Amino acid sequence: MKPIFNRGPTLESRLLIVVVLSLGLLISDGLYGVFKPVRSLLITIVSPVQYIASLPAVMLDASSDRIISQEQLIAENDKLVQQLVALQADNQRYQSLLAENEQLRKLLGAPLQNDLPKTVAELMAVDNNPYSLQVLINQGSLNGVFNAQPVIDDQGVVGQIVDVAQTTARVLLVSDLSHAIPVRILRNNLRLIANGSGELNLLNIKHVSHSADIAEGDILVTSGLGNVFPEGYPVAVVSQIKRDEGRPFALVKAIPLARLDRLRYLLLLGKEEIPLTPLIPTESAINTGELYE
Amino acid sequence: MNKRYVIYFSIFIALVLEVLPMPLNVVMYRPDWLLLVLVYWNVALPQRVNLGLAFTCGIILDILLGNSLGVSSLALVVVIYVSSLHYQRLRNYSIWQQMGVLALLTALFNLVIFWLQHWLTNVYFQFNYFWPIVTTVFLWPWLFWLLRKIRRQMELK
Numbered sequence: 001m002k003p004i005f006n007r008g009p010t011l012e013s014r015l016l017i018v019v020v021l022s023l024g025l026l027i028s029d030g031l032y033g034v035f036k037p038v039r040s041l042l043i044t045i046v047s048p049v050q051y052i053a054s055l056p057a058v059m060l061d062a063s064s065d066r067i068i069s070q071e072q073l074i075a076e077n078d079k080l081v082q083q084l085v086a087l088q089a090d091n092q093r094y095q096s097l098l099a100e101n102e103q104l105r106k107l108l109g110a111p112l113q114n115d116l117p118k119t120v121a122e123l124m125a126v127d128n129n130p131y132s133l134q135v136l137i138n139q140g141s142l143n144g145v146f147n148a149q150p151v152i153d154d155q156g157v158v159g160q161i162v163d164v165a166q167t168t169a170r171v172l173l174v175s176d177l178s179h180a181i182p183v184r185i186l187r188n189n190l191r192l193i194a195n196g197s198g199e200l201n202l203l204n205i206k207h208v209s210h211s212a213d214i215a216e217g218d219i220l221v222t223s224g225l226g227n228v229f230p231e232g233y234p235v236a237v238v239s240q241i242k243r244d245e246g247r248p249f250a251l252v253k254a255i256p257l258a259r260l261d262r263l264r265y266l267l268l269l270g271k272e273e274i275p276l277t278p279l280i281p282t283e284s285a286i287n288t289g290e291l292y293e
Numbered sequence: 294m295n296k297r298y299v300i301y302f303s304i305f306i307a308l309v310l311e312v313l314p315m316p317l318n319v320v321m322y323r324p325d326w327l328l329l330v331l332v333y334w335n336v337a338l339p340q341r342v343n344l345g346l347a348f349t350c351g352i353i354l355d356i357l358l359g360n361s362l363g364v365s366s367l368a369l370v371v372v373i374y375v376s377s378l379h380y381q382r383l384r385n386y387s388i389w390q391q392m393g394v395l396a397l398l399t400a401l402f403n404l405v406i407f408w409l410q411h412w413l414t415n416v417y418f419q420f421n422y423f424w425p426i427v428t429t430v431f432l433w434p435w436l437f438w439l440l441r442k443i444r445r446q447m448e449l450k
Contacts, residue, residue, distance in 0.1 A: 011344075011377060018348040018370045025352075025363030030413045035362055042356045049305070049357060053312045125314050129358040130321060130422050131410045163359065170359055178414055198416060 040141065043165035050136060050168060054124050116230055119143060119268040121151075124168060126263075133176040133200060137266060140167040146272040148228050153266055156234040156257030157181065157222060161268070173260055174235065175200055181228075183220040183235050188213055191223055194236060197253075200260050203236050205252035210243050212250065220254060230269060296447050300342060303330050303440065304350060312357050321421045324429040327354055327365075328372060328402055332395070333440045335373050336380045338449065347373040361413060368405035372398050388437070392430050399429045 009017075028034040035042075121137040139145050141164045149161040151171050159179065163170040172179055177198040183205075184191045190212060194203045208214060218238040224231030236254035243250045307326040315323060327350055334342035351366025358365070376383065376398060383394060403423055410416045 011374070014344045015370070015374050018344050019367065021348065022351070022363040022367035022370060026361065026367065026409065026413075029363060030361035030409075039356075046353055046356050049308050049353075050312060053309045054314060057314050125312060126320070127312075127359055129360065130419070131406075131414065131416050132359060134359050177416060 116269045121266045133173040145169045150229045150269045153258045158258045182223045182225040184223040186219040203254040208250045364409045395433045396430045399426045
């Protein structure tokens with residue numbers, strides 16, 4: 001039966017309760033990140049919705065895999081074989097260069113760089129959120145994904161992990177407004193910081209002095225400072241430089257090398273037990289002489 | 294009275310549609326499905342769907358979208374408050390008038406979200422943020438028709 005008179009608290013008092021609750025959540029989570037530790041639990045609870053939402057894409061992929069023609073497969077196979085031969089030729093040189101580099105580093109007494117373990121992940125969803133650029137991947141804490149783990153694709157750095165659930169994780173892209181990554185110019189080792197712009201294919205390089213040696217087309221690679229991203233992975237290419245003397249710094253823009261708008265397979269670098277080696281040897285390591293073996 | 298699962302099921306579908314992967318060039322036109330469904334049920338059955346449910350749905354949407362908690366819930370609560378103040382008037386409006394009101398409500402929803410995000414992360418104003426208003430309004434007549442049919446068939450009260 002439909003009640004004639006409303007029971008319970010009035011509309012205004014209910015509004016007051018939920019608005020106070022929302023504001024409390026906003027301030028505690030948005031400004032102080034109180035709910036960061038339970039985020040993974042919350043995401044795990046709502047992950048059924050994500051799985052159902054990704055079903056159509058998965059089924060579409062599966063059916064398109066089935067009806068692919070033989071000619072297409074042969075053509076693709078040819079292309080892959082050619083790529084493989086080219087990469088193997090490069091790899092031969094890489095091996096000898098690696099050995100040479102290790103010898104030189106030993107001579108200099110610089111720490112050796114060891115190979116990082118890699119995990120392959122597949123893209124599950126791109127967020128429908130114009131305010132933050134994040135994607136969801138199909139690997140979670142059960143697969144050893146951890147917070148702040150660096151993520152790359154076959155072209156360059158994609159971003160880092162921000163929320164880990166049991167079977168999914170959220171990647172913050174390098175071009176998100178709240179993201180910054182320490183980089184250096186490949187050509188002359190000038191250290192810079194690349195900030196996200198909020199636009200998918202644009203990074204802003206801040207605090208570049210007018211006299212800095214930087215040119216359009218320069219490739220920016222990770223500098224390894226900050227100990228989140230390992231050193232030497234390509235990030236972006238400088239696309240635009242405006243040296244307006246009226247401003248304190250030059251206006252520099254860069255385009256990320258990773259194809260952020262068509263991500264499919266991603267690589268997660270590192271393991272939680274093996275911290276990324278700091279670029280600068282620690283004092284204790286120098287004192288004990290373990291770097292000079 | 295146990296037919297209430299229909300309401301929850303429709304909200305669940307709306308949540309799925311909110312996170313459904315879409316090509317990048319159309320993703321900015323995605324309508325606010327959750328808002329549409331909640332406003333419909335609020336106008337049709339105000340004693341069933343009210344501020345409490347809107348708040349809960351907003352929290353779930355925040356978790357799904359990776360917002361800080363409370364952003365969508367506050368915006369949804371404000372919109373549902375306005376619609377539950379005027380539900381009797383809204384029922385008697387023609388579909389065109391309803392679309393006009395919906396445009397105002399969706400604009401309010403998106404503006405509240407923009408203000409909160411601006412306060413939290415300093416996002417800049419872009420017109421792209423407000424495309425959902427247009428698509429949501431044009432979706433309202435179809436969704437209204439569909440949900441009313443479901444409500445009458447299930448005799449939800």
